[in-house]
Amino acid sequence: MKIPFSVPLIDADVIAEMHDTLTNTRWLTSGPKVKALEDEIQKFIGNDNALCVNSWTSGAMLILRWFGVGPGDEVIVPAYTYSATALCAMNIGAKPVMVDVNEDFTINADKIKAAITPKTKAVIPVDLGGYPCDYDSIKKVINAPEIRRMFTPDNERQRMLGRILILSDAAHSFGATYNGIPAGKVSDATVFSFHSVKNITTGEGGGIVLNLPEPFDNIEQLNFLRIFSLNGQNKSAFEKNQIGNWRYDIIDQGLKINMPDLCATIGLAQIRKYRNELLPDRKRIYDFYVKALSQYEWAIIPPYKNGGTESSYHLFLLRIKDFTEEQRDEMIRIISKNEVGVNVHYMPMPMLSLFKSKGYVMSDYPVAHHLYKNEITLPVYNGLTEEQLDFVVNVIVEAYMTVAGS
Template sequence: MKIPFSLPVIDADVIAEMHDTLTNTGWLTSGPKVQALEKELELFIGGGNALCVNSWTSGAMLVLRWFGVGPGDEVIIPSYTYSATALCVMNLGATPVMVDVKEDLTIDANKMRMAVTSKTKAVIPVDLGGYPCDYDAIKEVVNAPEIKELFISDNEKQEMLGRILILSDSAHSLGATYKGVPCGLVSDVTVFSFHSVKNITTGEGGGIVVNLPEPFDNAKELAFLRVLSLNGQNKSAFEKNQIGGWKYDIIDQGLKINMPDLCATVGLAQIRKYKNELLPDRKKIYNYYVDALSSYNWAIIPPFKEGSTESSYHLFLLRISDISEEQRDEMIRVISEKEVGVNVHYIPMPMLTLFKNKGYKMADYPVTYDLYKNEISLPVYNGLTEEKLHFVVDTVVAAYKTISGN
């Protein structure tokens, strides 16, 4: 039985929506479908101001650019995340400062506090696998008087906020809640990913949600971010294409990172049924793994629910107790021979050539390495049948027996 690690939802609803885009709207780049997806995103999370862009990475760069982050500045990030969390900082000439994580895979606020300097402009917590970070602890750090005293404002936006910006890397956590509050409304700015393997996909894409405190006018800031996403142009191509709408201005140095309608179409068809159909189905798959694997003393179940904090069920980050990195790799080889797609999330950045060459050392992040060395991500996506889930679990169990000799 061949089971890939991930498959996007391409069903009749997606096809019908795409047919409408191609035959009725007369528009392919940013237009009515992007606008509709932004409204659906706002409706789903119950507030905020949303802007769709062409990737998580470019969306995070846009927000940091808006906040004035650049050369000489520092941004605190966890060491256990995909490299995009660091690259969005580096692409602006700033320095990512990595800190270790906790056992629940999320950034350690105490380590974050120790990493703050007068150069720190932002922190990017990562909801790894879809499980939210401890945002109360993060907010306690950035709002601590001694931390705020260190903050140096270099522009009007920084002066208005008066502290370190909290930019959530919620690439995995659309549909998650932190203490009952939907991800998207927990921090200053949130960026979601709509990449092909995510819970909602546009093929490539991302969504920015602005939720800044007073005295910011969130609608006004979002409007400016929209301009920045279009090369600093104060009209979209769709607006310019309307009869008599040709005149425009370039009001700032922006980026070209808008989402096309072709991409938004796929996500639009999916998000309309995400709450009532797609997300509950992912939760059911997740719970199957929890029930099936909890009886094995070697299986470490990933965090997914505590009180009113709940995952988006994006990744099932299974960990195998008391095995080495080499044994984990051998387990993956054995599982792959049975044509079951598994993955590892993620190779820690200090182990990657780019970051090693910049002086980051894995020894500085012991919890990150301990979490990584025995982690195997199991397939979680809509359409996985109970028969397939049973086969995945049996394959994983057999692979453990093979490498452990038990």
């Protein structure tokens, strides 16, 4: 039995929606399907603003640019995450300051506090695997009087906020909740990913949601970001294409990161049934793994629910108790030989050549390395049958017994 690690959902609804785009609306770049997807995101989260862009990285860069982050500034990020969390800051000239994580894979608030300097402009917590960070602890740090006094604003938006910006890397957590609050309503700004392997996909893509405090007007700021995502152009191509509506202006030096309708079409077909069908199905898969693997003392089950905090069930981050990196890698070799696709999320950034060349050292982040060295990510995607899941578990167990026995 061959089981890939990830398979995007392309079903009859997606095909029908794409057929409608190509034969009825007949518009390929940003237009009515993007607007419809943004409306569905707002409805799902329960807020009044959403902006679709062409990737998570672009969306995060847009928010940092909007806040005026640039050369000489620092952005705090966890060492245990995908590189885009740091690259969004580096791409606009800012310096990522890496800190260690907690045992649940989320950023350590105490480490954030220790890393803050007068140059710190933003912190990017990562909901790794779809499990939300401890935002109350993060906000307590950011709002502490001594930390607010240290903040040095360089522009009007920074003066309006009066503190470090909290930008959620919610690439994995669309559909998650924190203390009963939907992801997207917890931080100042949230960026989701709709990449091909995500719970909802547009192939490539991302979504921005604002939750800025007063005196900000979130809709006003979102409308500016929409222009900012179109090279600073105050009309989209769709709007300019309407008869007699050709005139436009460039009001700021923006980026070109809008999502096209072709991509939004796929996500639109999926999000309409996400709450009632797709998300519960992912939870079913997760529950199967939890029940099947909890009987083994060597299987460390990832966090997924705690009171009102619940994962989006994006990744199942299994850890193998007391295993070394070499033993974990041997397990993956055996699992792969049995045609089950697994992965590792992630190689901590200080292990990667780019970041090593910039002076980041893995030994500075012991918890991140401790989590990474024995982590194996299991397949979680819509449509996996119980027979397939049972096969995955059996292959995992047999691979452990083979490696542990040797």
